Amino acid sequence: MDVSARPPDFVTMLNQQQALLRRVCRLYCQDADDRQDLFQEIVLQLWRAYPRYVPQPGVKLSTWLYRIALNVAISSLRQRTRRPATDELDAEALAVAQAPDAGPDADDRAALYEAIGRLSDVDKAFVLLYLEGRPYEEMADILGITQNNVRVKMHRIQEKLRQLFVRC
Structure with a gap:
């Protein structure tokens, strides 16, 4: 896929709205690595949907972002809960990770x-x-x-x- 075919202001939009997306990730993932994975998945889905995004009068860009981010977060959470954990942290490592x-x-x-x-x-x-x-x-x-x-x-x-x- 040709990267130059994407709207040039996607990166600007992403930089401006990054905090919103990270808050969604924080709410749905406790682990920092999971949050980063979710963030990347949300960005990928936004990237795919962005060419079809058409601003509408009276509808904020954040509404569109939230819809995609929340759908991806909920889908991701459902997929994670279906997969059993393969490794368990010991109690001390778990306490540090959840500080x-x-x-x-x-x-x-x-x-x-x-x-x-x-x-x-x-x-x-x-x-x-x-x-x-x-x-x-x-x-x-x-x-x-x-x-x-x-x-x-x-x-x-x-x-x-x-x-x-x-x-x-």
Whole structure:
């Protein structure tokens, strides 16, 4: 495939939206290597879809990016759960690999990610969009549901997280 046939601004778009894509990866993968693999898979799917992307009035580029990134993340998660792990880390290595980020809010952040990790794949998508500060209208567009459905689901997810956060 001829690389020069791709729109020249794909790399610019990717650089500008990289943080969004990495947040999706962080939410769906705990392991740094898995996050990097997922990021690369999302970029590959974006690369393939980009020539067909047509900006529409009133629809943000981030809506299109989220749809692809979340679909790839959920598909990837389902594939990973079907494959049995071949190697197990010993307890000490596992503790190091799962160490929370440093900082004053590290414990709260780790507990929040643990609680979010217990949610369903779809609920994680809602949480990600909510934490990104996306309005319900945009969330509805990204997820393909009505705004009222978004409100109801967000209320239920918030209740689940409150219960899970207390247990973490």
